[in-house]
Amino acid sequence: MNLLRDIIMTHFGTNAVLCNGAYPADVPQILVPREQFEDVGWLMKEAGARLAAEWGVDETLFGRGFALLACFARDTEYLLVKCDIPLDDPTFPSLSKKHPTAFRFERQILSLLGLTPTGHVHSDLRPWIKHEDWPVDAWPLRKSFAAAERMPRVEGDYKWVKAEGEGVYEIPVGPVHAGIIEPGHFRFQAMGEDVLNLEQRLGYTHKGIEKRFEQLFWSDGARLAGRVSGDSTVAHALTYCRGVEALSGTVIAPRAAWLRAIMLERERIANHLGDVGAIANDAAFTFFFYQFMRLKESVLRGNQRLFGHRYLMDRVVPGGISADLPADGKVFIDGELATLLTEFERIVNIYDLNASLDDRLRSTGILTAEFARELGTVGYVARASGQPVDCRILAPFSPYDLIPPRMTVLNSGDVHARAWVRIEEVRDSIRLIRELLATLPDGEALTPLGAVPSDCSSFSVVEGWRGEIIYWLQSGPKGEVNRCAVRDPSSVNWLALEQAVHGNIVPDFPLCNKSFNQSYSGNDL
Numbered sequence: 001m002n003l004l005r006d007i008i009m010t011h012f013g014t015n016a017v018l019c020n021g022a023y024p025a026d027v028p029q030i031l032v033p034r035e036q037f038e039d040v041g042w043l044m045k046e047a048g049a050r051l052a053a054e055w056g057v058d059e060t061l062f063g064r065g066f067a068l069l070a071c072f073a074r075d076t077e078y079l080l081v082k083c084d085i086p087l088d089d090p091t092f093p094s095l096s097k098k099h100p101t102a103f104r105f106e107r108q109i110l111s112l113l114g115l116t117p118t119g120h121v122h123s124d125l126r127p128w129i130k131h132e133d134w135p136v137d138a139w140p141l142r143k144s145f146a147a148a149e150r151m152p153r154v155e156g157d158y159k160w161v162k163a164e165g166e167g168v169y170e171i172p173v174g175p176v177h178a179g180i181i182e183p184g185h186f187r188f189q190a191m192g193e194d195v196l197n198l199e200q201r202l203g204y205t206h207k208g209i210e211k212r213f214e215q216l217f218w219s220d221g222a223r224l225a226g227r228v229s230g231d232s233t234v235a236h237a238l239t240y241c242r243g244v245e246a247l248s249g250t251v252i253a254p255r256a257a258w259l260r261a262i263m264l265e266r267e268r269i270a271n272h273l274g275d276v277g278a279i280a281n282d283a284a285f286t287f288f289f290y291q292f293m294r295l296k297e298s299v300l301r302g303n304q305r306l307f308g309h310r311y312l313m314d315r316v317v318p319g320g321i322s323a324d325l326p327a328d329g330k331v332f333i334d335g336e337l338a339t340l341l342t343e344f345e346r347i348v349n350i351y352d353l354n355a356s357l358d359d360r361l362r363s364t365g366i367l368t369a370e371f372a373r374e375l376g377t378v379g380y381v382a383r384a385s386g387q388p389v390d391c392r393i394l395a396p397f398s399p400y401d402l403i404p405p406r407m408t409v410l411n412s413g414d415v416h417a418r419a420w421v422r423i424e425e426v427r428d429s430i431r432l433i434r435e436l437l438a439t440l441p442d443g444e445a446l447t448p449l450g451a452v453p454s455d456c457s458s459f460s461v462v463e464g465w466r467g468e469i470i471y472w473l474q475s476g477p478k479g480e481v482n483r484c485a486v487r488d489p490s491s492v493n494w495l496a497l498e499q500a501v502h503g504n505i506v507p508d509f510p511l512c513n514k515s516f517n518q519s520y521s522g523n524d525l
């Protein structure tokens with residue numbers, strides 16, 4: 001039973017059509033009239049559903065026009081709603097009046113596909129992802145776009161939102177930063193040290209990944225998915241592979257499913273260790289930073305020994321995994337985790353008893369539960385602000401349906417909460433890996449991939465270490481890749497950072513930013 005589907009079908013009646021060739025069957029895909037698409041947003045808002053993703057598709061290879069899809073989520077349910085858009089009128093009703101996450105989704109749809117939202121909140125149609133020095137009529141995700149040809153550069157100017165008044169001044173940060181991080185531009189307006197407003201300008205790491213998928217075979221796409229955001233290579237590759245396996249009817253071996261989960265949890269541990277250390281470092285607690293980076297390094301070296309790559313890149317492939325656990329793998333991991341947990345608890349105790357650090361982290365960068373819910377945040381950002389969302393629990397797949405995680409939900413919504421959720425998740429990931437090893441099935445780790453039929457689509461979600469990752473795949477007239485839509489958790493959580501810094505002082509922005517630690521690359525694609 002899917003309550004969201006029933007709401008749409010009841011409201012639209014014969015105007016709503018369930019789409020054939022959409023997988024898996026428990027994620028309905030419904031076609032509704034374009035002129036009534038805005039009604040969908042209102043209905044889902046009243047039902048308490050969040051807008052998880054929104055994207056456009058060029059379906060001209062099928063003899064059709066364009067299409068728009070929106071993904072809504074509520075508790076354990078997902079729903080895809082689609083509307084057709086004619087070639088001679090590439091517009092669609094905006095969902096931004098009821099769903100703030102549509103604010104940037106729709107700017108990105110306009111930038112990359114040339115579909116214009118009507119009724120967009122504040123009429124803000126500035127380019128997103130696509131920068132202002134691109135030609136106005138360059139739509140990379142249209143089939144007619146020549147991706148191999150160099151685009152001419154034009155003169156453009158991005159119009160920033162400004163807070164004005166006596167004593168208000170502006171602080172530009174980036175896009176090139178002092179640290180070894182990706183580029184992103186932040187504009188603050190402040191009075192004294194108090195932050196009045198923050199606006200982000202991203203897109204500097206746009207790589208044309210969604211366009212590139214269209215030029216690859218299904219079996220090769222996992223390598224590209226693993227490079228959407230390099231620190232989430234397992235999670236992105238896994239989400240892509242689950243989508244391809246759904247399309248092709250491929251059932252992976254139990255051993256592969258278990259080993260994928262072990263890799264996913266090792267990725268979570270490594271990144272959480274680095275993040276908590278980096279948060280402390282931004283509060284000048286360098287000792288803690290070095291100790292946690294030492295632990296992260298030990299996990300990465302363990303990855304290299306076990307699976308042949310520090311970050312586990314290209315280890316998750318369609319049909320299973322490309323590197324099985326070595327003969328002594330279980331013994332090695334048992335010893336590794338025992339040492340890690342002992343050291344981890346010792347250092348966390350120091351962290352927890354440091355009054356100066358506690359003073360910097362508590363009540364800093366508060367994201368209220370109301371804002372977290374309204375903005376559709378995911379991952380540790382959501383869970384630190386009272387939102388019980390974790391795909392491993394709400395949308396489980398094997399082996400998480402048999403060995404479920406324990407969800408940590410805090411309510412203070414500050415930097416401390418976002419750090420402490422990570423700490424608890426390191427503990428639980430260690431428990432999960434131990435249970436996964438104890439129940440690890442024998443057998444093969446790779447199953448041949450079946451053929452992908454034409455004109456079908458699939459939807460998949462995976463809880464990466466930052467949160468919910470979404471992939472929507474569509475096959476073309478010959479079974480090739482027609483569209484691969486990707487939504488990294490950063491695409492929604494970046495919006496929340498802008499709200500969390502209000503009322504804080506400028507020196508606390510690094511703490512706020514690091515406690516969110518969103519991916520530039522994952523957002524920019």
